[in-house]
Amino acid sequence: MDLLQSFSVIQLANALALSSLLTILASGLALIFGLRDVMNFAHGALYMLGAYLGFAVAARFNFWVALAVVPFLLAGLGVVFEYAVLRPLQKRAHMDVALITFGIALILGHVVNTTWGTSPLSVAMPPALSGAVDLFGQPYPAYRLFLILVGFGTCALLAAWLKWTKSGMHVRAVSQLPMVARMMGVNTDRLSLFVVCLGTGFSGLAGVLAGPYLSVDPSMGANILISCLIVVVVGGLGSIGGAIAASVVYGFIQVIGSIVSPLMSVMTPYLLLFFVLLWRPQGFGKGRVA
Amino acid sequence: MMKTTPLFSALGFSKIFLSVVILIIVLSGLAIPSLIKSTFYLGLFINAITLGIAALSIGFLAHQCGLIIFGAAGFTGGATYLFGIAVMYFNWDVTSAAVFCLASSTLISLLMGMVMVRARPLPFAMMTLALAQMLHSVVKLTAYREVTGADDGLTLNWSGNFFGMTQAELARPANFWTVAWLALCGVMLLAWWVGQSRAGEILRATKANEERMRFSGFNTYVPRVLAFGLAGFIAAVSGLLVGLHSAFASPELLDFTTGANSLVSMLIGGATVVTGPILGALLYTMGQDQFGASGHLELLTGVGVVIVVVAFPKGAIGFVQSGIKRLTGRHHASN
Numbered sequence: 001m002d003l004l005q006s007f008s009v010i011q012l013a014n015a016l017a018l019s020s021l022l023t024i025l026a027s028g029l030a031l032i033f034g035l036r037d038v039m040n041f042a043h044g045a046l047y048m049l050g051a052y053l054g055f056a057v058a059a060r061f062n063f064w065v066a067l068a069v070v071p072f073l074l075a076g077l078g079v080v081f082e083y084a085v086l087r088p089l090q091k092r093a094h095m096d097v098a099l100i101t102f103g104i105a106l107i108l109g110h111v112v113n114t115t116w117g118t119s120p121l122s123v124a125m126p127p128a129l130s131g132a133v134d135l136f137g138q139p140y141p142a143y144r145l146f147l148i149l150v151g152f153g154t155c156a157l158l159a160a161w162l163k164w165t166k167s168g169m170h171v172r173a174v175s176q177l178p179m180v181a182r183m184m185g186v187n188t189d190r191l192s193l194f195v196v197c198l199g200t201g202f203s204g205l206a207g208v209l210a211g212p213y214l215s216v217d218p219s220m221g222a223n224i225l226i227s228c229l230i231v232v233v234v235g236g237l238g239s240i241g242g243a244i245a246a247s248v249v250y251g252f253i254q255v256i257g258s259i260v261s262p263l264m265s266v267m268t269p270y271l272l273l274f275f276v277l278l279w280r281p282q283g284f285g286k287g288r289v290a
Numbered sequence: 291m292m293k294t295t296p297l298f299s300a301l302g303f304s305k306i307f308l309s310v311v312i313l314i315i316v317l318s319g320l321a322i323p324s325l326i327k328s329t330f331y332l333g334l335f336i337n338a339i340t341l342g343i344a345a346l347s348i349g350f351l352a353h354q355c356g357l358i359i360f361g362a363a364g365f366t367g368g369a370t371y372l373f374g375i376a377v378m379y380f381n382w383d384v385t386s387a388a389v390f391c392l393a394s395s396t397l398i399s400l401l402m403g404m405v406m407v408r409a410r411p412l413p414f415a416m417m418t419l420a421l422a423q424m425l426h427s428v429v430k431l432t433a434y435r436e437v438t439g440a441d442d443g444l445t446l447n448w449s450g451n452f453f454g455m456t457q458a459e460l461a462r463p464a465n466f467w468t469v470a471w472l473a474l475c476g477v478m479l480l481a482w483w484v485g486q487s488r489a490g491e492i493l494r495a496t497k498a499n500e501e502r503m504r505f506s507g508f509n510t511y512v513p514r515v516l517a518f519g520l521a522g523f524i525a526a527v528s529g530l531l532v533g534l535h536s537a538f539a540s541p542e543l544l545d546f547t548t549g550a551n552s553l554v555s556m557l558i559g560g561a562t563v564v565t566g567p568i569l570g571a572l573l574y575t576m577g578q579d580q581f582g583a584s585g586h587l588e589l590l591t592g593v594g595v596v597i598v599v600v601a602f603p604k605g606a607i608g609f610v611q612s613g614i615k616r617l618t619g620r621h622h623a624s625n
Contacts, residue, residue: 103595
């Protein structure tokens with residue numbers, strides 16, 4: 001009986017709200033990894049920067065302006081990231097580039113700390129979404145529903161782009177066999193510029209969306225980065241579909257496990273990561289992208 | 291040090307002479323508390339030592355196996371917690387708790403090494419990071435408050451003497467210096483000795499090309515497991531020192547940033563010689579003292595990491611080495 005109660009609609013929706021944030025972030029991380037072969041340890045810091053920029057813009061204008069503007073600001077940062085870091089260091093070992101993104105994460109953390117301070121901030125919910133909606137007979141915060149819709153909507157759009165457009169096909173081709181794709185006339189540099197911008201823009205979007213849902217604080221980046229790494233690795237490195245599925249599973253383990261058994265909810269994601277990295281390095285997803 | 295050995299022998303120094311030099315350095319280091327009267331600076335150097343030993347653990351594995359531990363906090367902080375649990379939960383005296391801490395940490399590292407060293411560098415780094423984060427989440431669980439103290443951490447009280455020192459005496463920097471300095475010298479010599487031994491040569495040759503080594507009939511697996519175990523042991527020494535000196539085990543010890551500090555120290559100092567990570571830790575601790583309050587430390591370390599990885603893969607110690615080489619006018623084949 002106890003167990004059944006914990007699987008209420010509300011809990012399911014909470015799990016989905018967490019997963020939707022993770023999907024946005026993880027798909028960006030997976031895209032960059034697929035195309036550039038770079039494990040971006042700065043992804044969490046970019047998300048944090050997005051949340052703080054969202055806070056600043058929302059305070060001056062309103063939440064909707066922030067939601068529209070911040071992803072483009074972060075995408076602009078993606079251009080710098082691509083030209084200043086990823087392109088010059090293409091030939092370096094994976095580990096070197098990973099360490100450099102880690103250094104960038106420290107720098108971004110400093111920028112955020114000196115600009116906004118270290119104490120947690122909260123972003124007000126937009127008035128239109130601050131109420132509750134009726135979800136199968138129970139009241140549920142409208143904002144979380146909005147979060148779920150935006151999160152999975154964005155990922156559905158991304159998956160559709162990858163599957164049905166020509167440029168999406170090129171992305172899939174490059175992430176599978178970059179050499180062959182280049183020989184067939186795909187401009188990998190232009191494509192990776194676009195994909196890196198998309199990935200960083202997505203982290204900005206996730207940051208703004210997280211503002212009213214979670215608190216905005218300096219440790220949010222490192223915390224979600226590890227969840228993201230788990231999701232991307234478990235879903236299969238570079239696989240968008242796998243990342244989406246893995247983040248849904250992850251969200252459920254976190255929210256429902258914390259009611260059933262706290263130890264289980266804490267350990268399972270990490271054990272999954274170990275299992276995948278050691279015995280199934282290709283992850284549970286199928287291909288490399290989409 | 292690994293590279294200064296051929297330098298010494300090339301200059302005509304014998305092994306005995308080298309041992310005497312090392313002995314003099316170790317013994318004169320013991321006199322440092324009588325030279326530095328300031329408790330503050332002595333405490334700073336002790337912090338540099340614990341950080342340096344953790345950095346040495348990462349640097350050893352990075353140089354010998356090419357594997358980088360991202361979550362060093364899991365190994366150092368985990369050892370502090372093992373020590374804390376032994377004295378608080380099992381009520382053991384300090385010496386048995388210390389032995390238990392080192393032995394069990396090493397054993398756990400060996401067991402983990404058996405599965406983890408098979409992974410490629412990037413998955414390996416992620417696994418160590420996940421391990422630290424997992425421990426961090428587990429010790430914070432309220433269900434185990436009795437054992438780990440949850441969010442509050444463990445305040446440690448123990449009975450018995452450690453090397454003839456009570457808990458109150460160990461908390462004083464001037465007394466604790468002896469323990470910290472000897473531990474530092476011990477792990478540095480150990481890491482250096484393994485590095486220049488045949489096992490070290492096999493490890494580095496495996497790092498360069500594993501397939502070639504396997505093809506030539508070498509076992510490439512067991513040496514790497516042992517190296518991982520040794521790295522775990524060195525990290526546990528650092529964690530034990532923290533536990534002995536501060537008498538406190540907090541979840542912060544397992545934080546992502548704690549592991550990042552030692553990783554940064556290792557990168558900045560350089561890992562090709564055992565003195566590199568220690569130098570890096572000293573630089574980092576001094577930087578923390580200078581810039582920690584103003585909040586510029588993160589910026590400096592971030593920029594430092596980027597510059598070092600891009601331009602100076604051998605770190606600060608690489609500078610010192612090339613300086614020495616230029617002075618002596620000798621060029622050696624690098625190992």
